[in-house]
Amino acid sequence: MESEIERVPILRLTEESRSNLDDVVARESPLTIILNNEELVTLLCSPKDLNYLAVGFLFSEGLLESKDEIKKVLVDGQRGVVRVETSNDKALTNEFLFKRLITSGCGRGASFYSAADAQNLAKIESRMEISTGEVLSLVREFQQRSEVYRTTGGVHSAALCDTRSILVFNEDIGRHNAIDKVFGECVLKDIPTDERMVITSGRISSEMLLKVARRNIPIIVSKSAPTNLGVKLADNLGITLLGFARGKRVNAYTHDWRIVSNGKQ
Amino acid sequence: MESEIERVPILRLTEESRSNLDDVVARESPLTIILNNEELVTLLCSPKDLNYLAVGFLFSEGLLESKDEIKKVLVDGQRGVVRVETSNDKALTNEFLFKRLITSGCGRGASFYSAADAQNLAKIESRMEISTGEVLSLVREFQQRSEVYRTTGGVHSAALCDTRSILVFNEDIGRHNAIDKVFGECVLKDIPTDERMVITSGRISSEMLLKVARRNIPIIVSKSAPTNLGVKLADNLGITLLGFARGKRVNAYTHDWRIVSNGKQ
Numbered sequence: 001m002e003s004e005i006e007r008v009p010i011l012r013l014t015e016e017s018r019s020n021l022d023d024v025v026a027r028e029s030p031l032t033i034i035l036n037n038e039e040l041v042t043l044l045c046s047p048k049d050l051n052y053l054a055v056g057f058l059f060s061e062g063l064l065e066s067k068d069e070i071k072k073v074l075v076d077g078q079r080g081v082v083r084v085e086t087s088n089d090k091a092l093t094n095e096f097l098f099k100r101l102i103t104s105g106c107g108r109g110a111s112f113y114s115a116a117d118a119q120n121l122a123k124i125e126s127r128m129e130i131s132t133g134e135v136l137s138l139v140r141e142f143q144q145r146s147e148v149y150r151t152t153g154g155v156h157s158a159a160l161c162d163t164r165s166i167l168v169f170n171e172d173i174g175r176h177n178a179i180d181k182v183f184g185e186c187v188l189k190d191i192p193t194d195e196r197m198v199i200t201s202g203r204i205s206s207e208m209l210l211k212v213a214r215r216n217i218p219i220i221v222s223k224s225a226p227t228n229l230g231v232k233l234a235d236n237l238g239i240t241l242l243g244f245a246r247g248k249r250v251n252a253y254t255h256d257w258r259i260v261s262n263g264k265q
Numbered sequence: 266m267e268s269e270i271e272r273v274p275i276l277r278l279t280e281e282s283r284s285n286l287d288d289v290v291a292r293e294s295p296l297t298i299i300l301n302n303e304e305l306v307t308l309l310c311s312p313k314d315l316n317y318l319a320v321g322f323l324f325s326e327g328l329l330e331s332k333d334e335i336k337k338v339l340v341d342g343q344r345g346v347v348r349v350e351t352s353n354d355k356a357l358t359n360e361f362l363f364k365r366l367i368t369s370g371c372g373r374g375a376s377f378y379s380a381a382d383a384q385n386l387a388k389i390e391s392r393m394e395i396s397t398g399e400v401l402s403l404v405r406e407f408q409q410r411s412e413v414y415r416t417t418g419g420v421h422s423a424a425l426c427d428t429r430s431i432l433v434f435n436e437d438i439g440r441h442n443a444i445d446k447v448f449g450e451c452v453l454k455d456i457p458t459d460e461r462m463v464i465t466s467g468r469i470s471s472e473m474l475l476k477v478a479r480r481n482i483p484i485i486v487s488k489s490a491p492t493n494l495g496v497k498l499a500d501n502l503g504i505t506l507l508g509f510a511r512g513k514r515v516n517a518y519t520h521d522w523r524i525v526s527n528g529k530q
Contacts, residue, residue, distance in 0.1 A: 006493040011517040013397040013524060023516060028470055028492035044471065044494075132278040153509065154468050154490030173470065173492055203419050205293055205438065206309065225419030227293035227438055228271040229309075244418065251288060252276040259278060 003027065004046045004148050004155075004171070026154035028173050033057060034083045046148070046155060046172040049181050050075050053172070054082035056184030060176075060211045067187050121210070124238040126218035128195045129260045130163045132250065135197075135221055138166065139245045142199045143223075145169050149201070158182045159199045160191070160217075166199075167191060175202030179211055186215070193217050200224075204243060209233040219258055221245050226253055268292065269311045269413050269420075269436070291419035293438050298322060299348045311413070311420060311437045314446050316340050318437070319347035321449030325441075325476045332452050386475070389503040391483035393460045394525045395428045397515065400462075400486055403431065404510045407464045408488075410434050414466070423447045424464045425456070425482075431464075432456060440467030444476055451480070458482050465489075469508060474498040484523055486510050491518055 010023040029047040033040045033054045040063075045053055051073045058064040064086070072085040138161050146157040148171045158178035160168040168191060170181035179200060186193050197219040198212055204226040210233065212220050220234070221242035231253045234241035240255040252259055275288040294312040298305045298319045305328075310318055316338045323329040329351070337350040403426050411422040413436045423443035425433040433456060435446035444465060451458050462484040463477055469491040475498065477485050485499070486507035496518045499506035505520040517524055 008493065008496055008518060011521045011524075012514060013400075013517055013521075014514045015396075015398045015401070018526065023518075025491055025493045025496060025518075028494040131280075133280045135278075136280070152490055154492055173468070203438070225417055226290055227419055228273065228290045229293040231273055231290060249277060249279045252278055253273060253288075253290075256276045256278075259276075261283065 001147055001151070003048050005152055024151050026148060026152040026173050030080050032081050034081060035063065036085055037083075043174070043177060045174060045177045047077065047080070049170060049185070050077060050080075050082050052170070052181040052184030052188065053177055054084055054184065055187050056180030056182070057177075058084060059183055059187060060180050060214060062214070067190070073188075121213045121237060123236075124213065124216060124218045126195055126216070128163075128197075128218045129258050130197060130219065131260050134163050135242065135245060135250055135259065136248065138197070139199060139221065139223065139250075141166055142169075142201075146171060146201065157199075157201045160186060160193060161197050161199065162195075163197075167196070175200060176207065176211070178202075179208065183211070183215055197221060203227065204230040204234075204241060206230055206233050209237065209239065209241075213237045213239060221250065266412055266416070268313050270417055289416050291413060291417040291438050295345050297346050299346060300328065301350055302348075308439070308442060310439060310442045312342065312345070314435060314450070315342060315345075315347050317435070317446040317449030317453065318442055319349055319449065320452050321445030321447070322442075323349060324448055324452060325445050325479060327479070332455070338453075386478045386502060388501075389478065389481060389483045391460055391481070393428075393462075393483045394523050395462065395484065396525050399428050400507065400510060400515055400524065401513065403462070404464060404486065404488065404515075406431055407434075407466075411436060411466065422464075422466045425451060425458060426462050426464065427460075428462075432461070440465060441472065441476070443467075444473065448476070448480055462486060468492065469495040469499075469506060471495055471498050474502065474504065474506075478502045478504060486515065 004027055005024050006027050007022055008025055010021050012019050012021050028044055030042050031045050032042045069086045071087045074083040142159050148155045155171045155173050156175035156178045157171045159166045160182050168182050168185050170178055172178040194216040198217050200222045203224040204222050206229040209230050219240040223245055226243045234254040240258040241253040242250050244251045269292055270289050271292050272287055273290055275286055277284050277286050293309055295307050296310050297307045334351045336352045339348040407424050413420045420436045420438050421440035421443045422436045424431045425447050433447050433450050435443050437443040459481040463482050465487045468489045469487050471494040474495050484505040488510055491508045499519040505523040506518040507515050509516045
């Protein structure tokens with residue numbers, strides 16, 4: 001965890017006292033992704049698993065579709081650069097550059113919600129089912145694994161799991177990055193994502209839904225709230241959206257037929 | 266608040282029960298900002314105070330520097346478009362377009378941290394002082410004002426205050442948008458920002474620091490954590506960075522001389 005945190009001196013203040021202490025904060029570093037010698041983007045992220053982040057980002061943005069396309073992933077952690085080379089020497093299309101140009105500021109991420117994006121995605125048909133008890137137990141395990149969060153209070157977590165256990169887990173200062181790291185690891189290690197559930201610590205907005213839909217994932221659960229656009233997209237895309245998973249209860253916003261009573265299992 | 270929330274039916278699940286309820290989620294809408302007939306960016310935001318958001322965004326990005334430059338701000342709330350016209354018919358420079366092109370994906374916002382950006386900003390010289398008790402009392406008031414958050418759990422808040430009270434307050438699904446809305450209102454209503462403090466509900470990363478530095482604000486406080494880059498920038502820019510302001514205590518990370526003991530006042 002050393003690379004993801006940094007010790008800093010602080011002054012702890014109350015109305016009555018001032019005390020010098022050592023505290024720990026999350027590291028934030030720029031990562032530049034270069035695709036076939038073309039500088040694509042610079043993300044601010046937690047400086048760990050940069051290969052997963054770069055690959056996950058490229059898939060989330062629709063720039064890569066299959067692991068077979070990847071020829072090399074070269075990480076230069078010191079300089080914060082990941083170079084991805086593809087077999088077909090894929091160049092960025094004008095359409096992609098234009099899309100980024102007009103949408104680059106979307107308060108919380110690189111990928112952009114557009115009606116076209118959502119319409120191009122196939123509806124998730126998975127018949128996966130999970131019980132409320134299994135969901136709540138996985139969310140508890142998820143929170144226990146969030147080490148950097150517990151130490152710094154300053155990062156988001158994301159995980160891929162089946163009905164029994166967490167399969168892939170990651171943390172990052174950005175909630176989009178945390179999910180992209182999970183998906184990047186899945187791609188590089190050939191871990192299937194369909195018939196599985198994503199857990200995220202962050203709020204579920206439209207962009208999160210599009211990322212999950214691109215990986216063909218039928219269920220997403222968060223400790224936090226969804227937005228109305230997140231709910232609408234989940235409904236249209238056939239995804240089960242669960243929010244406010246805390247303690248002994250959870251809210252189902254869409255496609256709740258995938259959540260079965262414990263008794264039925 | 267009606268425009269910022271939406272009622273949705275949910276199924277509340279526990280291991281023992283399933284009940285149908287009505288819940289409330291935060292609305293998320295696209296806003297396209299057009300500067301002098303040039304489509305600049307599309308943000309996902311809470312659909313309220315779009316004029317403040319557009320103007321605040323343009324100032325945060327360094328595209329506008331004075332209110333005098335603004336000729337017209339036309340809001341089309343239905344279509345989610347704000348047109349800003351400037352007196353000098355300012356066009357986007359190639360430098361700006363290029364910068365956005367290579368940096369558009371930074372996990373959490375449109376503005377990008379670069380050493381150059383930070384070096385161009387002047388160090389904050391303000392001698393403003395505030396007591397720990399005043400900070401904590403303002404943070405309490407801040408939390409009480411976060412109406413949409415209390416209703417939906419899905420938005421961020423930001424405020425500008427002096428040592429006595431909150432002067433400008435806003436909420437948005439994006440933490441960058443919430444601050445930009447506050448700054449946009451300040452610009453349009455001629456409310457000075459120097460010698461004042463910003464409160465934010467979100468984590469303090471490098472991008473937040475740059476926004477605050479551009480408005481010449483000496484103190485930023487959050488209920489949440491800072492990142493190491495946030496701490497470094499605050500230190501270099503002469504900004505007092507306070508984090509984890511909760512209940513009766515708060516952590517000072519940089520320039521703690523601005524926080525005076527209650528007894529000294």
